[in-house]
Amino acid sequence: MTTPNRTDPRLELINTARSFYQKGWMVGTAGNLSIRLADGSFWITASGRSKGELLLSDFVCIDASGKVQASSIDVKPSAETAIHQILYTLFPEAQACYHIHSVESNLVTNFTPEDDLPLPPLEMLKGLGVYADNPSCVIPIFANHLQVSRIAAEIQQRFTNTSAQIPALLIRNHGVTVWASSPTAARNYIEIIEYIFRYMVGARSLGI
């Protein structure tokens, strides 16, 4: 294993996973996080590891062609690596991709049978890059296939045909994924989209 230094991206992912775990968004082994490096490779959480207590050894490096790098072959990559891979391909500016399983991100996927969920016109949308008066914004919902490669293929198909209004997507009864140009931005996007989902669930329970 390589020796970590202060700029080792795995340290950022360990801290972020612990923070998301404490918020109840990465309980048990749920969710996966990745950071892309300058050479196109990316570090991703290993499959089935407790996200509240990740170690430097709980990561796999995937090279730009999608193969596990030789130094990581004894660790199994996240089962959802194909989703990170396709998002990095679709959005070349993306440097981080975070996927979490909050209760609210599951609940809101049942608010519509359609493959787009309208978001309320909240000020917080500006934090996702939506600047408009009374914005009309949607987040795409994908089916949760057991075969993750099918989810990745449908993401590819959809974003090849339609641009993304916000850097986030939902998988039905599963969770939310964001991509961003930096790890800090990805963390902010997760926190902002979660605030919006919490608002939506609260508003529905109040009947407004």
Ligand SMILES: CSC[C@@H](O)[C@@H](O)C(=O)COP(=O)(O)O
């Ligand atoms: C708690 S099971 C969740 C998994 O099936 C999956 O959806 C997930 O997010 C974590 O899978 P992993 O392979 O550990 O990255």
Ligand SMILES: [Zn+2]
């Ligand atoms: Zn998941």
